[in-house]
Amino acid sequence: MKKFLMNAGVQKIFAALLAILFGLAFGVVILFISSFFISKASYPLDALYTIVTGGLRFSGLKGLGIIMRFMSPILLTGLSVGFAFKTGLFNIGASGQFVIGGFVAAYICIKWTFIPLEYLWIVGILGAVIAGGIVGLISGLLKAYRNVNEVISAIMLNYISMITVSNLVSIIADKNNPSRTSPPLSRIPTLGLDKIFGNNTTDISIFIAILVAILIYIILERTTFGYELKACGYNRNAARYAGINDRLGITLSMTIAGALAGLGGAMVYISSITKVFDSLLTLAPEGFDGISVALLGMSNPLGIIFSAAFIAALKNAGPALSRSGFNEEVVKIMTAVIIYASAFSLIFREKLVQFFTKKGAKK
Amino acid sequence: MEYVIELRNITKVFPGIIANDDITLKVKKGEIHALLGENGAGKSTLMSVLFGLYKPEKGSIYIKGKEAHITNPNDANRYGIGMVHQHFKLVHNFTVLENVILGVETVKNGTLVMAEARRKVLDLSKRYNLFIEPDHLISDISVGMQQRVEILKMLYKNNDILIFDEPTAVLTPQEIDELMKIMKELISEGKTIIFITHKLNEIKAVADRVSILRKGKLIDTVDVASSTKESLSEMMVGRKVLLEVNKTPAEPKEVIMEVSHLSMKSKHHGKDSVNDVSFKVRRGEILCIAGIEGNGQTDLVYGITGLQKLSGGKILYKGVDLATKSIRYRSLNKISHIPEDRHKHGLVLDYNLAENLILQTYFTDKFQKFGFLNFKNIYDHADKMIQRFDIRSGSGSHSVTRSMSGGNQQKAILARELDINPDLLIAVQPTRGLDVGAIEYIHKTLIEQRDAGKAVLLVSLELSEVMSVSDRILVIYEGELVGEVDPTKITQQELGLYMSGSKREKVE
Numbered sequence: 001m002k003k004f005l006m007n008a009g010v011q012k013i014f015a016a017l018l019a020i021l022f023g024l025a026f027g028v029v030i031l032f033i034s035s036f037f038i039s040k041a042s043y044p045l046d047a048l049y050t051i052v053t054g055g056l057r058f059s060g061l062k063g064l065g066i067i068m069r070f071m072s073p074i075l076l077t078g079l080s081v082g083f084a085f086k087t088g089l090f091n092i093g094a095s096g097q098f099v100i101g102g103f104v105a106a107y108i109c110i111k112w113t114f115i116p117l118e119y120l121w122i123v124g125i126l127g128a129v130i131a132g133g134i135v136g137l138i139s140g141l142l143k144a145y146r147n148v149n150e151v152i153s154a155i156m157l158n159y160i161s162m163i164t165v166s167n168l169v170s171i172i173a174d175k176n177n178p179s180r181t182s183p184p185l186s187r188i189p190t191l192g193l194d195k196i197f198g199n200n201t202t203d204i205s206i207f208i209a210i211l212v213a214i215l216i217y218i219i220l221e222r223t224t225f226g227y228e229l230k231a232c233g234y235n236r237n238a239a240r241y242a243g244i245n246d247r248l249g250i251t252l253s254m255t256i257a258g259a260l261a262g263l264g265g266a267m268v269y270i271s272s273i274t275k276v277f278d279s280l281l282t283l284a285p286e287g288f289d290g291i292s293v294a295l296l297g298m299s300n301p302l303g304i305i306f307s308a309a310f311i312a313a314l315k316n317a318g319p320a321l322s323r324s325g326f327n328e329e330v331v332k333i334m335t336a337v338i339i340y341a342s343a344f345s346l347i348f349r350e351k352l353v354q355f356f357t358k359k360g361a362k363k
Numbered sequence: 364m365e366y367v368i369e370l371r372n373i374t375k376v377f378p379g380i381i382a383n384d385d386i387t388l389k390v391k392k393g394e395i396h397a398l399l400g401e402n403g404a405g406k407s408t409l410m411s412v413l414f415g416l417y418k419p420e421k422g423s424i425y426i427k428g429k430e431a432h433i434t435n436p437n438d439a440n441r442y443g444i445g446m447v448h449q450h451f452k453l454v455h456n457f458t459v460l461e462n463v464i465l466g467v468e469t470v471k472n473g474t475l476v477m478a479e480a481r482r483k484v485l486d487l488s489k490r491y492n493l494f495i496e497p498d499h500l501i502s503d504i505s506v507g508m509q510q511r512v513e514i515l516k517m518l519y520k521n522n523d524i525l526i527f528d529e530p531t532a533v534l535t536p537q538e539i540d541e542l543m544k545i546m547k548e549l550i551s552e553g554k555t556i557i558f559i560t561h562k563l564n565e566i567k568a569v570a571d572r573v574s575i576l577r578k579g580k581l582i583d584t585v586d587v588a589s590s591t592k593e594s595l596s597e598m599m600v601g602r603k604v605l606l607e608v609n610k611t612p613a614e615p616k617e618v619i620m621e622v623s624h625l626s627m628k629s630k631h632h633g634k635d636s637v638n639d640v641s642f643k644v645r646r647g648e649i650l651c652i653a654g655i656e657g658n659g660q661t662d663l664v665y666g667i668t669g670l671q672k673l674s675g676g677k678i679l680y681k682g683v684d685l686a687t688k689s690i691r692y693r694s695l696n697k698i699s700h701i702p703e704d705r706h707k708h709g710l711v712l713d714y715n716l717a718e719n720l721i722l723q724t725y726f727t728d729k730f731q732k733f734g735f736l737n738f739k740n741i742y743d744h745a746d747k748m749i750q751r752f753d754i755r756s757g758s759g760s761h762s763v764t765r766s767m768s769g770g771n772q773q774k775a776i777l778a779r780e781l782d783i784n785p786d787l788l789i790a791v792q793p794t795r796g797l798d799v800g801a802i803e804y805i806h807k808t809l810i811e812q813r814d815a816g817k818a819v820l821l822v823s824l825e826l827s828e829v830m831s832v833s834d835r836i837l838v839i840y841e842g843e844l845v846g847e848v849d850p851t852k853i854t855q856q857e858l859g860l861y862m863s864g865s866k867r868e869k870v871e
Contacts, residue, residue: 224731227718234713241670241700241708242722243691 065197077290088233093154095287101262132262140254401798
């Protein structure tokens with residue numbers, strides 16, 4: 001039992017669960033305080049119940065279907081950030097890579113009608129991967145060859161990407177239909193999932209995302225390529241000393257991170273979510289959700305699958321919460337607290353170890 | 364007898380390790396009290412507790428018979444405790460005088476008054492024979508001088524309990540002698556010194572009493588006069604240690620590497636850090652490059668091992684010029700490199716032991732197939748290495764190397780580098796910061812390699828190591844080779860003259 005508890009992986013899961021508990025508890029406190037000011041509010045604990053189950057508020061499988069649909073983009077941006085973390089980089093540019101990827105996918109699916117419509121989504125996804133990868137590549141090259149901090153270049157690229165897209169969006173829009181989306185046939189196929197889950201936005205994107213997560217896990221943990229990338233990330237000097245091309249490693253890491261976020265963009269913009277490109281010039285929130293997802297999932301690709309599901313469910317609970325009289329923003333506060341708490345996961349882990357070793361010593 | 368410092372039952376715990384376990388240390392007034400122990404024995408932790416940098420879990424401190432509550436260095440200063448850290452705390456573009464008064468400036472009407480400070484500094488310098496020039500910039504004076512400035516800082520603040528943390532690590536033999544004289548001078552003026560070290564010679568030379576720490580516990584406090592080096596080292600390590608290196612005369616064979624007119628550009632300034640260096644390394648010999656830290660040996664090794672580009676010259680290894688070859692080429696052609704900084708270059712600290720042991724061989728067929736790592740072979744290989752080189756760690760091949768002790772980290776690197784069966788082994792400061800037991804082991808291994816007909820290029824700052832292990836010594840000073848000497852025909856003092864640049868001759 002003690003050995004099980006001292007296992008690093010188990011400790012990480014415990015720490016993440018503790019962070020979630022802490023965040024939920026904090027949310028209850030906020031709900032409790034705000035219930036004094038809102039006349040028609042329900043009891044805080046009822047509201048907590050709404051939050052925890054809110055994502056599944058629809059009868060049957062519909063709620064699950066919606067969560068599955070909404071988690072795939074943030075699962076991919078989460079993978080993007082988590083992959084970069086594992087290789088020693090901080091990809092804060094997922095937002096820009098995401099929006100560029102989404103735009104290229106949408107452009108291909110609307111304009112490249114010379115390709116049969118039912119295969120168009122595959123080309124769109126490939127385009128998104130390449131486009132997102134190129135945005136990541138820029139940060140990677142700057143870091144590897146010019147020692148420009150990737151955080152700085154990626155933040156700049158976020159804005160460059162956003163403004164580029166909002167300027168180019170007129171290419172795919174037409175006068176009569178400014179919020180034009182890709183034709184239904186060219187979208188990511190649903191393979192009947194929409195019928196099963198009773199919700200027309202549920203498609204196979206979640207399976208693509210989970211497959212990619214498993215693929216990334218295998219690359220990182222099982223291949224020589226992952227071994228090289230992680231060596232560059234953990235200790236660039238030692239990697240170079242061992243004869244690994246550290247510059248290539250850093251460049252490739254950032255490119256892959258960008259490609260993952262770009263793929264996330266395709267998951268949104270060529271699907272039945274029919275999100276349109278924002279002309280209000282705001283950075284795509286999915287990119288920053290990715291940071292939360294990666295932190296909560298401790299950068300482990302498999303952990304990220306679960307943390308993405310959790311965050312998606314929590315976000316989904318917002319509307320339900322507002323119906324029970326509370327402010328929807330409470331969910332955001334809870335998410336933020338959970339992220340802070342999981343950023344302190346090291347402290348949590350240390351306390352856990354202390355707790356268990358003390359207990360063990362008493363025995 | 365009243366003690367000037369009493370540390371009573373100090374216990375300091377870090378996560379996973381007890382750094383100080385119920386240590387009681389009593390220091391008499393006016394003595395040089397040495398603190399001896401291996402790396403990680405808890406010497407620095409104990410002194411940090413005394414200096415207010417760490418708060419102990421248990422125990423109390425008594426200064427001059429009264430209980431003292433020291434929670435930060437300022438408190439320590441109030442009790443008259445001063446410390447010369449291993450890495451000096453000096454502002455490089457300030458003058459000596461400015462550094463000395465830093466933090467205790469005399470101010471009159473809002474402006475600095477230097478005249479009085481200058482007088483006091485000069486008085487102190489004269490009284491203790493420190494020979495300090497108050498107006499020189501720190502960046503212009505030697506390391507030995509910088510250390511005197513640190514000592515002067517303590518004297519200026521009227522500290523009478525002085526802690527020296529491994530003060531001789533950066534000094535030449537001449538400077539060490541000078542320091543010893545200064546320490547005795549300080550004692551005669553009524554100061555008390557605590558002297559942290561792991562060098563037995565120095566303890567025999569100056570200390571009155573010595574406390575030995577091992578694995579966080581106080582083993583004993585003994586009079587230096589009545590103990591031998593052998594008994595001290597046995598107490599420090601916990602077993603008998605061979606202090607002398609046993610080896611037969613070298614039998615040099617053919618030249619394996621010829622360095623000619625090698626130059627390296629410095630990263631810090633425009634000048635060359637290595638200037639027109641030429642030498643040959645033969646199979647079956649240990650060639651040592653000796654010199655004081657910062658005289659170009661690091662860059663020279665970077666050039667030979669490919670970590671940095673040459674700015675000129677050639678390195679002929681088995682007839683091939685290495686100047687444009689990659690690091691991978693070198694390791695595939697049996698050049699091994701034990702790097703100077705094992706944390707910066709030698710190990711990926713977040714990888715476990717098994718992963719670190721394949722750092723240069725992970726791509727070979729033994730450890731991968733179609734790009735997928737073969738974990739069974741990797742861990743089998745690690746288990747073999749652990750057995751062969753006696754690498755000790757918490758959880759065997761799965762231990763994260765960050766959690767391993769310095770000596771075992773170094774053994775892991777040694778294991779990895781010897782595993783490729785090198786023809787040329789480049790070992791840079793292989794024993795830095797290691798305890799006597801580990802040093803003995805590494806020296807033995809280097810000599811075994813030599814006897815097996817390999818070439819060994821040893822770069823070391825440690826004079827005793829240079830003298831006892833090498834077969835031939837090249838002295839480097841300010842990026843140039845200034846002497847080639849035979850260790851059997853030269854004294855440490857004479858070698859020191861070469862190292863400090865006071866003596867030089869042309870090297871072929």
